[in-house]
Amino acid sequence: MELVIQNLSKTYPNGTKALQHINLTIPKGMFGLLGPNGAGKSSLMRTIATLQEADTGSIMLGNMDVLREKEAMRKVLGYLPQEFGVYPKVSAEEMLDHFAILKGVSNSKERKEVVKALLQQTNLYDVRKKNLGGYSGGMKQRFGIAQALLGNPQIIIVDEPTAGLDPAERNRFHNLLSEIGENIIVILSTHIVEDVTDLCRNFAIINKGQVLLEGDPLQVIDNIRGRIWRKFINKNELVQHQLQYEVISSRLFAGQTIIHVISELQPGPEFEAVAPDLEDVYFSKIHEAALREQAAPTHAIMN
Numbered sequence: 001m002e003l004v005i006q007n008l009s010k011t012y013p014n015g016t017k018a019l020q021h022i023n024l025t026i027p028k029g030m031f032g033l034l035g036p037n038g039a040g041k042s043s044l045m046r047t048i049a050t051l052q053e054a055d056t057g058s059i060m061l062g063n064m065d066v067l068r069e070k071e072a073m074r075k076v077l078g079y080l081p082q083e084f085g086v087y088p089k090v091s092a093e094e095m096l097d098h099f100a101i102l103k104g105v106s107n108s109k110e111r112k113e114v115v116k117a118l119l120q121q122t123n124l125y126d127v128r129k130k131n132l133g134g135y136s137g138g139m140k141q142r143f144g145i146a147q148a149l150l151g152n153p154q155i156i157i158v159d160e161p162t163a164g165l166d167p168a169e170r171n172r173f174h175n176l177l178s179e180i181g182e183n184i185i186v187i188l189s190t191h192i193v194e195d196v197t198d199l200c201r202n203f204a205i206i207n208k209g210q211v212l213l214e215g216d217p218l219q220v221i222d223n224i225r226g227r228i229w230r231k232f233i234n235k236n237e238l239v240q241h242q243l244q245y246e247v248i249s250s251r252l253f254a255g256q257t258i259i260h261v262i263s264e265l266q267p268g269p270e271f272e273a274v275a276p277d278l279e280d281v282y283f284s285k286i287h288e289a290a291l292r293e294q295a296a297p298t299h300a301i302m303n
């Protein structure tokens with residue numbers, strides 16, 4: 001089953017065009033939705049999760065018309081929102097039991113088994129009696145996944161789940177997500193490129209409410225092979241380099257500034273070729289979009 005989004009648009013009452021003619025096909029497995037803050041990721045996630053209306057467009061999950069059949073969608077959906085609040089004085093086991101009742105698991109024996117299985121799957125069984133207020137960020141996120149998995153969903157949406165997790169917790173969370181992604185559609189919304197590199201067979205880049213690129217991470221990396229060059233510079237040379245070259249990113253490395261430049265040919269003798277990664281793809285697309293907008297600002301606004 002695929003999730004097919006067609007021509008989806010949303011403008012908020014204050015005039016912000018959060019989604020502009022979004023077209024995406026999301027197959028089974030882990031799908032990364034990558035974009036900077038304010039790109040429209042949460043707006044899209046909330047619309048798929050039937051929590052807000054779109055102005056135009058359609059979302060189909062197989063034969064289900066998601067925007068019209070909201071109840072049916074909610075039955076097959078698990079959602080971990082960006083802000084996932086928990087009751088601090090309730091244990092994970094009690095809270096999950098409560099969510100299971102809300103999901104319609106009325107038989108208490110069955111509920112007990114479901115809750116136990118989810119706590120084990122998310123590696124929280126040993127801390128099931130602990131109050132949620134005492135959970136670490138990673139444990140809270142795994143609890144969020146446990147509640148999202150209630151009722152055997154066919155599609156799970158996780159919005160920026162690894163922000164603020166330490167590397168070990170992030171790793172544990174990634175393993176959990178990739179296990180889940182073997183069987184159902186998992187949409188991972190994130191501004192962390194590495195999350196997508198590590199986990200996703202398919203992804204899209206969204207910026208200012210528009211899809212800039214959709215594809216397989218390995219393939220899109222291959223498409224820019226041979227065109228990414230790097231150079232170490234002094235921090236105060238950055239502006240001049242930005243004027244002279246197509247600088248897609250700059251970052252500090254061991255106290256020095258490294259720039260990445262996109263160019264068909266070696267831009268100059270001090271530049272060395274680098275093997276591109278998904279971050280280079282991401283920054284080159286964002287850079288391209290910024291150039292397009294500079295060249296035709298009214299066109300970008302009109303669309």
Ligand SMILES: Nc1ncnc2c1ncn2[C@@H]1O[C@H](COP(=O)(O)OP(=O)(O)OP(=O)(O)O)[C@@H](O)[C@H]1O
Pocket residue numbers: 012013014016017018035036037038039040041042043044191
């Ligand atoms: N309820 C709202 N009313 C008006 N504008 C909104 C509303 N919600 C979001 N926006 C604006 O819509 C745009 C897209 O926001 P959205 O939260 O979907 O992006 P995002 O990619 O999830 O960003 P972040 O990672 O910062 O949450 C932003 O410009 C945001 O300020």
